[in-house]
Amino acid sequence: LIRRTLLAVAAAATCVAAFAPAIAQAQDIKPRIIRFGYGLNEQSNQGRAAKVFVDEVNKRSGGKMKVRAIGAAALGPDTQMQQALIGGAQEMMVGSTATLVGITKEMALWDTPFLFNNVKEADAVLDGPIGQKVMDKLQEKGLVGLVYWENGFRNLTNSKRPVTKMEDLNGIKLRVMQNNVYLDSFKMLGANAIPLPFSELFSALETNTVDGQENPFNTVLSSKFYEVQKYLSITNHVYSPWIVTVSKKWWDGLSKDEQKVLRDAAVASRDFERKDTREEAAKALADLKAKGMQINELPAAEAARMRDKLTHVNAGIGTQVGMDLWNETQAALAKLRSG
Ligand code: TK8
Secondary structure, eight states, X not given: OHHHHHHHHHHHHHHHHHHXXXXXGGSOXXXXXXXXXXXXXXXXXXXXXXXXXXXXXHHHTTTOEEEEEEOTTTTOOHHHHHHHHHHTSOOEEEEESGGGTTTOGGGGGGGSTTOOSSHHHHXXXXXXXXXXXXXXXXXXXXXXXXXXXXXXXXXXXXXXXXXXXXXXXXXXXXXXXXXXXXXXXXXXXXXXXXXXXXXXXXXXXXXXXXXXXXXXXXXXXXXXXXXXXXXXXXXXXXXXXXXXXXXXXXXXXXXXXXXXXXXXXXHHHHHHHHHHHXXXXXXXXXXXXXXXXXXXXXXXXXXXXXXXXXXXXXXXXXXXXXXXHHHHHHHHHHHHHHO
């Protein structure tokens, strides 16, 4: 009888292992505390998706891995957190790919003005082999990239005047991300481009240290830039991804099961984040109008003039990221557009 019971128990255990591999008890998972830093506030699309990541890691690790999501740049701006990850002093973060260009030059690919025409193209390239290739470049610098989230198409706001043509940018002190492509792009368009970390942006706008900035509608709303910016010009000049990264030093000490928990939770957070961001963006303009912003579109001819001017920047990006990667991306986009 004992033997039979043991056999039954063993068979049951095999069943559990075969049919429910997600059960945490069967996995090699230790209790872990994971600091996950981000720059926007808790009420933003970034904050909402960070919460989803917390829940997903909790659920998938049977409560053993606990993510502490810390927003509003409380752990420092993007560039500072990146260094903390590289050094192993912080486990995870999500931030702009643009601020990673100083570490991994290939990230500048995503800063190419007007690279993607729509989010479908962005998803296809970012989640495909090209996005993976760029992400993998982080490893040699001490970072592991997991997924791209959507920051979104960027638009221009300022406190001086409606920007309806390129010349309207002349003399406008415009905050840009700490990134040479953005700096060159807006200088090219005639603005007085000033790199600043995001965490200093609201107060810089409030004190008129800078006159304007560019970010997706979602951020203009969640960071309350409408309180200090009168004009919003719909430029959609670039699609900006966020990227979820892990300290490689820390990652290399995790078991395969723990790494899988983080990878799967990151994918779940990405799927939530893109949907949530797109829903918010679709109604953000009406909200911003209601908050008193004056919104204008660019006449098609003016948009074309700006685009044309910015092609000068593209040549430099090709050299920076490598012509192979550049050409591969252009070919992938051409294929997407023809299909
Ligand atoms: C938040 C930033 C922000 C970015 C910027 O940390 O800096 O303007 O768009 O989302 O990464």
